[in-house]
Amino acid sequence: MHSEETNLNEFVVSELDKFQFPYDYNEWNKIDRKLNLKHRNNLIVKGLVITSVAGSILLSSSYFLKSDKNSQPERSVEVLINDSVQDAGNNLVSVFSENNPEKFISETKQENNVTTIAEDYPSPVILAETNTLTSEKIVKEEEQSESKEILQNEIDLIPYFNTSEKSGCSPLTVEFVPYEKAEDIIYYWEFSDGSSSTEKSPSYTFSEEGEYFVRLTIKKFKKEKLFTWTAEVPVTVYPSPEADYEQISEKNPYEFEAASVPQGTYQWQIGKNNISGRRLKYVFAEEGLYDVAMTVVNENGCKSTTSKIVNVTDLIPFQKPTGFSPDGDGINDYYKPLFDESTIIDYNLQIYGSTGMMVFETNDISKAWDGKIMGSDKTAEFGVYVCIIKVKDIYNVTKQIKYNITLLK
Known part of the structure; x- marks a missing residue:
């Protein structure tokens, strides 16, 4: 038995001396780039590469020995783990078949700093490390990062917006608030009365009655794609009445009458007194200057107010x-x-x-x-x-x- 072990050791040493691993600069350059992981010790990475190569040689040698000695029983090969790659070796957890990488083959066993691998298994081709990102994982993460960046750049903007008012009386001031708010977005607002604005959230005043459609176009800065939306419901502006009156008499009772044609309801205010009606008769108790205000409200609820100063003299002429x-x-x-x-x-x-x-x-x-x-x-x-x-x-x-x-x- 001792003789057989001696022969085996001599055979392994001989095979290692004769073995020459083919060198390809481009292939090694690719491996070096993929294994260039941040915050990892270069010694550990090199240890992984050396361990992979040594493991391949030993398994190949074991396979040939088994072919020559069919009569010998199955045995295990003990591989001593060098101190420089000890930590990396402890992290190896699985080996995949060269013909079928998806099929799980075996788990390494850690016993007293020795990794035991069955002799009759084919050479390993992938070494997975639990605490270290593999080169394939790095490539995939880089591709995913690029895909996310492309996806982010291609996400469509939403050109919707809200308005502070849907309808109201002229002049009507409306604030427009876009759904998308960002410093790198260009805004262009168009109003159907021919006006426009490039503000993010403009306030616009509609002076005349009517229905006004509003359209918003937005785009990312330095991007070409435009996104446009026109509000389905227009901003409705109702007409406001014209408030004016005439003073008919200049003695008690003083008389006032709305100058325009009937437009709705009328409300007069003199001091703390409020009187309704299109025509007003009012008795002043004292002489002096009085502010006489009249407010008219039309059927849409729009109102207009006017006031005049009335000089009251000769109450009892x-x-x-x-x-x-x-x-x-x-x-x-x-x-x-x-x-x-x-x-x-x-x-x-x-x-x-x-x-x-x-x-x-x-x-x-x-x-x-x-x-x-x-x-x-x-x-x-x-x-x-x-x-x-x-x-x-x-x-x-x-x-x-x-x-x-x-x-x-």
């Missing part, structure tokens, strides 16, 4: 003579302020002399001063007198009026 001459000639012998008596419900007239003494008073709007001092037949002296009137009309408007008159000779 009257005529006031500046003087009279109570000399009995029948001409201008009496003094009386002139009001529209049909509108006055409360009245008081007081006349004072220069010394502050009251010379006349009456609550009768029809009564006039004859020039005599109140309570006597004595005519007041010639000169300037002060008239004070307190009056209230049928609209509950009150007014106090103070002015001077002259008593003439």
